[in-house]
Amino acid sequence: MKEIKGTTKLCGLVGNPVEHSISPLIHNNLSKLKDIDMVYTTFRVEDEDVDSAIKGAYALGIVGLNVTVPHKQRVMESLVAIDPLAKAIGAVNTLVRDEKGFKGYNTDILGLERELMDEGLSIKNKTCIILGAGGAAGAITFLCASREAKKVFVINRSLDKANSIKEAVNAHFNSDIVEVLGLDEYERIEDNDCLCIQCTSVGLYPNVEDVIISDDAFYKKLSAGVDIIYNPYRTRFMKLCNKAGKKAYNGLKMLLYQGVCAYELWTDTKISASECQKIYTKMRAHMAGNIILIGFMGSGKSTFGKWIAKHKDMEFIDTDDYIESKENMSINEIFETKGEEYFRELETSVVKELQAKLTNCVISVGGGLVVKPENQKLLANMGKVVYLETPKCELIKRLSSSNNRPLLKDVNLSDRIDELMEKREEIYKKAATVKVDTANRDFEDMYKDIINS
Known part of the structure; x- marks a missing residue:
């Protein structure tokens, strides 16, 4: 637990709701990586309280704020200055402390653009479809126009909101690049290799079966789909893209990169690519919600x-x-008939299979599975990796009567444990998110170590 001092700086997220947000995970881990004395939390704010909340935050000395739905546009009325890009977009998601109040920025488009680059998706000369007409949709429509999209279709239930985006972006670029369509008018789009970006909250947890357009014919018009939602990790929009044979991506990387941009504005620091990857791994693990138990055979994983x-x-x-x-x-028969190398390849293929489909699971892995570097990376993305540290004397007691462990056949048990632990112990410690001492402890106490890490 981080020590909070009188000099500790404070940042946070303003929105409604905010309880589901993993922004605290991003920013608090960035502060840990950069050794900056700052903490980040969330503030649930009602519509009518936005102005007083922003002014109160400034009076309390809060360094910076992120703003999420539904306040990205309303908050602009409470700022002393707005970055030209954010003003053109018509939405703000990052507030930076200035002389007499907060200045507003929009890092959403920077976050999405970096995600698209990571996934090898290009906007240039592409027909882009934007689903929704809120603050994020406006920012992303602006991004598509600025990166030379062939055409941008904004599809929304409310045509008034969509037309506001159309008028703002077309006026800014002095063009007619943006066109508005109703939800049932997508057939007017002639191209069949469109990049679609889903910008609404439809499908957000817990309403995971909701989707703004359910017609399979729509998804056949796409080359790829990006859903800015990240919870659930795989939305129904993404599933429908995949069903049509199209690649689909969620908004987790967008969230990471827009957060990194905001953090850099607040702290005047630069976050490296390797630091971004460390945070992304933690985000992936958090979203999966799995607990992976690693350790020596006999450590009590099962x-x-x-x-x-x-x-x-x-x-x-x-x-x-x-x-x-x-x-x-x-396992004994596999070792005897097909060999250890075959078994180790099986382990990797199983981890890949489980990574793609498991959430909210406890996974006990074989003692040797973690030795392979590829498996370590896979496990890190699946959830919280827990090393069960067990004394040698306890391992000997538990394994002395075991006859189903191929690596313990026809050997001196104590010597074999020493040999394997010499090879594996540091690997276990390096691969683990948290280490749990199992000696003379009850399970409830051990579990507290996991949830408090």
């Missing part, structure tokens, strides 16, 4: 994992059991 699953309403999966079920033979 027993503790089943206890967590039972008492914390999670599913339990043991990778060794999963492999035995897929191969229809025991």
